Amino acid sequence: MTRNPFPWLVSLLVVAASAAWLLADGRALVAPSGRILLWYNDPWGPEGSQHLFxxxxxxxxIHGLLFYAALWLAVWRLPLGWRFALAVLVECAWELVExxxxxxxRYxxxxxxxxxxxxxxxxxVMDVACMALGFWLARRLPVWASVALILFFEALTVWLIRDGLALNVLMLLWPVDAVRDWQAVAAS
Incomplete structure (x- = not known):
């Protein structure tokens, strides 16, 4: 049985088109400093969301873990490659909106x-790669391990930087002054 490479190629094209859109929209390719760091440690610093990780x-x-689960539940008969392409499309759409x-x-x-x-x-682009890694992990791990990984990542980021996926969504959609004040302690 041969695997269909088309959904994987579509996924790459979606990522390339998203990157081109961001460039055309005026987003910088790299940080203003010109540096490309593997890891940027300061979530509130001037180059936050500017480096690889x-x-x-x-x-x-977590997006990838959740997308895998949602797509498995919603369109489980769709081949894995096409479910992955849909996950990439959703993640890239989020990157354009974000x-x-x-x-x-708003942020x-x-x-x-x-x-x-x-x-x-x-x-x-690296955020999309992280989503892809989460998707791949969800494919390989038992459900309990995927859930544990989500809880671990959320707990880790809330503990270390007072932020995470759930708080990020909350503060974007329905800001809570008490949460903002609590996060401001870490940002100062």
């Missing part, structure tokens, strides 16, 4: 990320 990379892995001027401004006004610039194109 950062404290928000685990959130994108890096729109309106959402960047600046509703969260403690007052100086947030949006992702660089490089960081955005």
């Amino acid at each position: 950062d404290w928000y990379s685990p959130s994108h892995m 890096n729109s001027d309106a959402v960047i401004e 600046r006004t509703a969260t403690v990320s007052k100086d947030y610039l949006g992702d660089t194109v490089l960081n955005s």
Whole structure:
């Protein structure tokens, strides 16, 4: 039995088109400093979401774990490659929305990320790669391990940086002053 390479090629094309869109929209390819760091440790720093990996990379892995589960439940008969292509499409769509001027401004006004610039194109592509890793892990791990990984990543980021996927979504959609004040302690 041969595997169909088409969905994997479609996935690569979606990522390339997303990167091209971000560039055309004025997003920087790399951080303003010109540096490309493997890891950027300061979630509230001036180059947050500008390098290869950062404290928000685990959130994108969680996306992959959740997308795998949701697509398995919703379209389980669809071949794995096409489910992956759908996950890539959703993640890339999120990257485009997340890096729109309106959402960047929302982060600046509703969260403690007052100086947030949006992702660089490089960081955005690596966020998609993190989602892909989460998707792959969900495919390989038992369900309990995927759930444990989600809980671990959320607990780790909440403990270390006072943020994570759930808090990020909460603060973007429905800002809570008490959470913003709590996060501001870590940002200062």
